[in-house]
Amino acid sequence: MEDRDWRILQVLYEQKNITKTAQALFISQPALTARLRYIEEYFGVKIVYRTSKGVHFTPQGEYVAKAASEMLLNLRNIREKVTDMNSTVAGTLRLGASSYFTMYMLPRLLTFFKKEYPHVEYKVTTTWSRDIFNLVHNQDIHVGFVSSDYGWQGAQHMLFEEPICIASTDAIDLDQLPRLPRINYQSDALIKALVDKWWRENFSEPPTISMEVDKLSTCKEMVVNGLGYGIMPSMIVKNNENIHKTILTDKEGRPLLRRTWMLYHEDMLEMNVVSAFVRFVREMDFPNVIFSRK
Known part of the structure; x- marks a missing residue:
């Protein structure tokens, strides 16, 4: 069995479809079918059978397919350990980060690190903070960057905290906020809950949502162009002098903070990279290095 055979089983079990699996793995359907025949010959059992509704796994095939992820993880760990026996800092660093962190911080961070360690390569996964938490927990990535506190029990380091603010091109009278056009974007569930709680504590009527966008960066551009106000982390508009920033505070006058963390397993530090x-x-x-103008 080769690495690619375990990967075929893993993806096929997820997709339950020959065509989609071949496309995901960038191989032809005949080549995929040939590898499946080889796998069945290797184990001496029927792995899958095909129907008009897709691929179905036999009990033996399902057992083997479920073992594929563990086999691939073990193989990857073996390669990393062998590579790490060399004292040189090299190899592939598997990172995960939220879209916000990936867009505004990660490129510059990796540029600085690359100057110190030019032989390191990177595999980056961008998704929601809650999913990054799970990826670190399952050791699918070495290090994760998240923008919410999900109660991580492993090693962690707080990179920075930033106030959440109302960003707009004009100064805003907070009493008028519910009647002003607000631009919403998809955000982490914990941050959304924090903002929604602040709103309920300060207003008895809902906001006037004039626009729904997918990303924080899109929301920022809409705000910059005067299409409404947005509620966002203040650091994203830190250097924009044309944007008015009103910090959200709780009932005691303390700013609402968004904290960004680096998460990892302590035993991962055994790897040089x-x-x-x-x-x-x-x-x-x-924050000062990453967001500096230089």
Whole structure:
């Protein structure tokens, strides 16, 4: 059995479709079918059978397919350990980050790290913070960057905290806020809950949503162009002098804060590349370096 055979089983079990699996793995359907025949010959059992409704796994095939993820993880760990026996900081660093972090911080962070460790390569997964949490927990990635506190029990380091603000091109009278056009964007569930709680504590009527967009960056551009106000992390508009920023505060006058964390497993530090990266990030004056104009 080759690595690709375990990967075929993993993807086919997810897709339950020969065509979609072949497309996902960038191989032809005949080549995929041939590898399936080889796998069945290798184990001496029928793995799958095909019907008009797609691919179905036999009990033996389902057992083997479920073992595929564990086999691939073990193989990857073996390769990483072998590579790490060399004292050189090299290899592939598997990172996960939210869209916000990936767009505004990660490129510059990796540029700085690459200057120190030019032999490191990267595999980056961008998704919601809650999903990054799970990826770190399952060791699918080495290090994760999240913008909410999900109660991580492993090693972590807070990179920075930033107030949440109302951003607009004109100064805003908060009493008029429910009647002003607001631009909404898809955000992390915990941050959304924090903002919604603030709204309920301050207003008895709902906001006037004039526009729904997919990303924070899109919301920012709409705000910059005067199409409404947005409620967002203040750092994204920190250097924009044409944007008015009103910090949200709780009943005690304390600012509502969004905290960004680096998460990882302590035992991952046994790998040179992970240890070097974590140490590099921990020693960095993170927000000032990343958001500096230079």
